[in-house]
Amino acid sequence: MGIAKQNARMSRYMVSPSVLLLLLWMIVPLSMTIYFSLIRYNLLYPGENEFIGLENFEYFLTDEGFGPGMSNTLLLVGSVLLITVVLGVLISVLVNQAFWGQGIVRVLLISPFFIMPTVNALVWKNLLLDPVAGVFTAVWTFFGAQPIDWFTDYPLFSIIMIVSWQWLPFAILLLMTALQSLDQEQQEAARLDGAGPIALFRYLTLPHLARPIAVVVMIETIFLLSIFAEIFTTTGGGPGYETTNLAYLIYSQALLQFDVGLASAGGLIAVILANVAAFFLVRLVGKSLTDK
Amino acid sequence: MADLTIKNLRKSYGETEILKGINLDIKDHEFVVFVGPSGCGKSTLLRSIAGLEEVSSGEIFLNDKEITELAPAKRDLAMVFQSYALYPHMSVRKNMSFALELAGQDKETINSKVDEAARILELGPLLDRKPKDLSGGQRQRVAIGRSIVRHPEIFLFDEPLSNLDAALRVQMRLELARLHQDLNATMIYVTHDQVEAMTLADKVVVLNQGRIEQVGSPMELYHHPVNEFVAGFLGMPKMSFLPGKVKSVSASGVTAELTSGYEIEVPVSSDSIQPGSDVNIGVRPEHVIITDKNSSKFQAILDVAEHLGSDTYCYVKTLDKQMITIRTPGDFLGTFGETIGLNLDPLQCHLFDTNGKAVPRLSRAAEVA
Ligand SMILES: Nc1ncnc2c1ncn2[C@@H]1O[C@H](COP(=O)(O)OP(=O)(O)OP(=O)(O)O)[C@@H](O)[C@H]1O
Numbered sequence: 112m113g114i115a116k117q118n119a120r121m122s123r124y125m126v127s128p129s130v131l132l133l134l135l136w137m138i139v140p141l142s143m144t145i146y147f148s149l150i151r152y153n154l155l156y157p158g159e160n161e162f163i164g165l166e167n168f169e170y171f172l173t174d175e176g177f178g179p180g181m182s183n184t185l186l187l188v189g190s191v192l193l194i195t196v197v198l199g200v201l202i203s204v205l206v207n208q209a210f211w212g213q214g215i216v217r218v219l220l221i222s223p224f225f226i227m228p229t230v231n232a233l234v235w236k237n238l239l240l241d242p243v244a245g246v247f248t249a250v251w252t253f254f255g256a257q258p259i260d261w262f263t264d265y266p267l268f269s270i271i272m273i274v275s276w277q278w279l280p281f282a283i284l285l286l287m288t289a290l291q292s293l294d295q296e297q298q299e300a301a302r303l304d305g306a307g308p309i310a311l312f313r314y315l316t317l318p319h320l321a322r323p324i325a326v327v328v329m330i331e332t333i334f335l336l337s338i339f340a341e342i343f344t345t346t347g348g349g350p351g352y353e354t355t356n357l358a359y360l361i362y363s364q365a366l367l368q369f370d371v372g373l374a375s376a377g378g379l380i381a382v383i384l385a386n387v388a389a390f391f392l393v394r395l396v397g398k399s400l401t402d403k
Numbered sequence: 404m405a406d407l408t409i410k411n412l413r414k415s416y417g418e419t420e421i422l423k424g425i426n427l428d429i430k431d432h433e434f435v436v437f438v439g440p441s442g443c444g445k446s447t448l449l450r451s452i453a454g455l456e457e458v459s460s461g462e463i464f465l466n467d468k469e470i471t472e473l474a475p476a477k478r479d480l481a482m483v484f485q486s487y488a489l490y491p492h493m494s495v496r497k498n499m500s501f502a503l504e505l506a507g508q509d510k511e512t513i514n515s516k517v518d519e520a521a522r523i524l525e526l527g528p529l530l531d532r533k534p535k536d537l538s539g540g541q542r543q544r545v546a547i548g549r550s551i552v553r554h555p556e557i558f559l560f561d562e563p564l565s566n567l568d569a570a571l572r573v574q575m576r577l578e579l580a581r582l583h584q585d586l587n588a589t590m591i592y593v594t595h596d597q598v599e600a601m602t603l604a605d606k607v608v609v610l611n612q613g614r615i616e617q618v619g620s621p622m623e624l625y626h627h628p629v630n631e632f633v634a635g636f637l638g639m640p641k642m643s644f645l646p647g648k649v650k651s652v653s654a655s656g657v658t659a660e661l662t663s664g665y666e667i668e669v670p671v672s673s674d675s676i677q678p679g680s681d682v683n684i685g686v687r688p689e690h691v692i693i694t695d696k697n698s699s700k701f702q703a704i705l706d707v708a709e710h711l712g713s714d715t716y717c718y719v720k721t722l723d724k725q726m727i728t729i730r731t732p733g734d735f736l737g738t739f740g741e742t743i744g745l746n747l748d749p750l751q752c753h754l755f756d757t758n759g760k761a762v763p764r765l766s767r768a769a770e771v772a
Pocket residue numbers: 416421439440441442443444445446447448595
């Protein structure tokens with residue numbers, strides 16, 4: 112005995128600082144958020160920090176922005192997921208064929224991912240979607256159509272477009288890599304069995320991609336639930352609440368109305384929402400991971 | 404009916420020519436085996452027949468119909484891959500019925516065909532499993548089943564047994580032979596394994612560097628190889644080659660003097676052989692007999708002996724440093740470094756000319772004439 116036991120104790124001491132640090136890292140902000148959410152805490156009225164129970168939650172849930180914020184969040188996440196997965200699958204299958212300049216095309220396809228969200232949103236806002244000088248307007252007028260004021264007429268759709276453009280490369284990257292491990296002989300066997308390109312896609316490629324698609328969905332959901340920069344730099348949540356998602360709502364509560372208590376309550380609600388989403392996603396992904 | 408004719412088939416990847424003019428006739432019901440060293444183009448030839456590989460020039464006919472440019476699915480061929488290439492997301496049943504469903508056959512026909520194939524291959528209890536839940540041998544059977552259900556004109560196999568262990572390989576080999584009988588089908592089979600080639604084939608095609616060296620029945624190839632390559636490639640252990648010079652020719656054969664000074668008269672046709680020219684004498688391990696060192700003029704030193712139980716392979720070194728392999732009975736008791744006498748059976752020896760081509764045997768020449 113002795114040495115092994117001593118080693119175990121020793122290693123426990125050795126890892127304890129990092130464990131403690133991680134614990135603090137998580138516990139402190141969480142408990143502070145919980146604490147703030149239970150008190151009246153508005154920066155405009157200092158000194159009145161009394162305990163008010165769940166009132167903040169009630170305010171947040173009954174806020175006129177909460178309904179739109181919730182539905183916009185779901186709509187944004189759902190649409191971007193749909194667009195990136197469908198286009199991601201199609202594009203990655205397409206560029207998986209050998210053609211001249213394949214390498215360059217792949218790099219081009221991936222590159223939007225390296226652009227910062229704010230820069231991306233600004234480029235879209237000022238260069239592409241601008242109702243007077245934007246590229247889209249130029250195209251519309253070229254064909255003799257009435258130019259569209261995107262952020263006024265289709266604000267949420269514009270945001271979805273911008274975010275999809277940002278996240279499509281991620282889906283392509285993952286799916287393209289997965290396609291490279293698709294067994295060549297299986298495809299040849301299927302060709303001999305009489306499968307055309309569509310049957311090959313339907314019966315071999317798509318099942319093969321089920322797992323990476325699940326991973327794409329999971330990771331993107333986590334990030335898309337908290338989309339902020341794109342909204343902040345383009346529409347500012349408007350017009351009205353049309354492009355306000357939960358993250359933006361919390362921001363506007365906290366910093367525009369200086370109500371920290373309310374924002375904390377909103378934050379906790381968002382955390383719960385994210386956990387619910389994560390729960391279902393993990394089950395979905397876990398299923399497709401073990402289902403093979 | 405499934406006659407396959409290949410005419411002057413060539414295939415290049417860029418500059419390198421892989422198949423250099425293949426001409427081959429395959430008859431209905433034949434079991435044809437392609438053998439050859441690694442990289443000689445066996446798989447490429449098979450895949451060209453299947454239509455998975457575009458050929459550079461030449462033609463392929465199936466029953467007098469040209470199929471060179473036809474899509475793989477339209478050729479009425481089925482292929483079994485070395486890696487099995489089962490569809491991982493489908494059950495065994497679905498794997499086998501896939502082609503039939505794509506062809507739009509009705510459910511009843513499909514089911515009866517799948518059940519029939521499952522019965523032949525004893526896959527019944529496995530039909531609802533996924534490929535990952537099968538053993539290697541079972542996967543191989545599913546892969547074969549997948550080709551059987553289609554009732555193709557020709558079966559193509561690319562080293563189908565090479566991923567299996569030795570015992571299973573023997574079993575599957577027997578099953579394949581039985582299957583060939585039962586289905587009465589034309590089969591083309593690629594292998595590295597000599598035993599598979601010799602036991603399964605009606606016709607063996609020996610390929611080397613993109614060319615066909617010889618086509619013939621296993622026994623034909625064993626007894627009458629047309630050149631040193633075929634002679635050396637078929638037979639385990641390998642044939643031994645002994646360099647020598649032609650001393651004299653006569654109606655009864657060619658007398659050669661080996662570098663060791665030993666003289667041997669091989670009964671081959673002397674038409675194309677001049678005295679004095681360099682030749683190689685080829686002799687298989689089973690056609691050399693070890694005798695007492697005093698009773699033979701051809702002496703050698705025993706090097707390594709491999710005891711396999713049924714046989715012992717002796718590797719001996721002649722006095723002029725040539726290696727000869729000898730098959731002796733299992734109870735052979737020779738010791739390393741021992742000097743022994745050798746007795747070559749001249750009737751079984753092969754004689755190869757300077758270019759490595761076999762000189763036809765007299766018995767053979769008489770047959771042909
Ligand atoms: N796509 C390709 N591009 C270039 N060369 C190739 C390609 N495929 C095969 N080759 C070459 O063609 C030659 C024949 O290959 P093939 O696969 O037919 O050999 P094989 O006789 O089946 O060998 P093995 O017994 O090892 O399977 C090899 O030298 C290989 O390097």
